[in-house]
Amino acid sequence: MNSFFQLFFAWGLLLVFILVLYIIDKVNVIYQSYAKPDLPQTYNDGLFGELSGKSLWDAMSGIPVPGVDAKFVGTLKPHYEPVLRQHIEQVFMEGYKHGKAGTAGVPTNNRMIPTPRGSLESWLPMHHLASIYQAGVDFAKGNPDDVLRIQQSLDQVTAMIYARIGVGLNEAYSATLLIHPEGEENEELPPAEEAFVAPQAPTEPALTHEPTVLQPDLSTLPTAQPAEAVVVPAVVTPVSSEQAEEAKPIPA
DSSP states (O other), X not given: OHHHHHHHHHHHHHHHHHHHHHHHHHHHHHHHHHXXXXXXXXXXXXXXXXXXXXXXXXXHTTOOOTTOOHHHHHHHHHHHHHHHHHHHHHHHHHHHHHHHHTOOOXXXXXXXXXXXXXXXXXXXXXXXXXXXXXXXXXXXTTOGGGHHHHHHHHHHHHHHHHHHHTOOOOSOTHHHHTTOOTTOTTSOOOHXXXXXXXXXXXXXXXXXXXXXXXXXXXXXXXXXXXXXXOOOOOOOOOOOHHHHHHHSOOOO
16 A cells, blocks of 8 residues: 555656646746847748748759749749849858958858848859859959959859859859959958059150240241331311410511
């Protein structure tokens, strides 16, 4: 009988212990739900539907996605190009800043891209991202001998990405990213950036000697004729009758 009560008491303690753990867990969940920090609310871009991240890249690059119509994907490609462009530019600038700071690392596949309708999660393959990121790191070093190699690498990888999704690339990325990175308008350009600055208009060379003034040949000019004298008529002042009487001589 004593053993039965001991077993019953042990099971009772175990159940109480489990119940206490369950209550503590529930209290923590309720507390965390009320203690969340006030973060700004973000709205997902509803234009792409359920497509985001890797599924968005797969659909844009021609990989069939269950439940997504191919015609619907075709209509989304013009809207996807600005998202792709921002993703590429952000990765390049991240590599550039890390190269300047000497903290180069590895970029992440996913990135939240702002859109006029909210935000969208974008995903790119790592082998493409690594090339774009490394181009930014190398460009930050400012070595003029590496500029051509960086330009070719950046243009090749971006052309491959655009060809993969079937969208035309109107302007090479090196034409905008390798000129003057954003956010450094007040900083001095490194030598690699100076190589891409448009040349200034040539100025006129300074004179090293006094200019020669050409004198005209006066012998070939016609001889000037002396001007005729102009006779100015005398002005006759009229005399009144009284003045005339006074001017007569007095008889002797």
